[in-house]
Amino acid sequence: MAHPAHLHARDVTLKVVAPATAPEIERYWNRMGWTIPWVSAAGTDFPADCGIDGGFGVSVFLRDGDDVYRTYFTDGRGGDQFVSTLRYLDVTPLGRQEAWEEEPRGTDAPSSWWRRHDEY
Secondary structure, X not given: OOOXXXXXXXXOOOOEEEOXXXXXXXXXXXXXXXXXXXXXXXXXXXXXXXXXXXXXEEEEEEEEOOEEEEEEEEEHHHHHHHOXXXXXXXXXXXXXXOOOOOOOOOOOOOOXXXXXXXXX
16 A cells, blocks of 8 residues: 555545454554554444455545545455555466466466465
């Protein structure tokens, strides 16, 4: 994800909400070298209230005084547009190398190197 300064300049606040606990998020956040803001939803109904049942989703909210409205939601593959590294992988010859994709000729897909993302 890009630095959120361009969003802040337009009065937009980005928050990444995870079901993990704050210490789990902090360990991962530090290991990845991220600077984007993360918050924990562990022990709350927030994910379920947003229609996310153990998966991934993107919600956009508008605050008008004390009222908050959800103006956008997508989940699953609809969230891909918000992950810039996936956009780059999509234009490479071997793509994302996910198990459901067609195997590129002359390769064993998905490649073992792709599974290294789990080591991050």
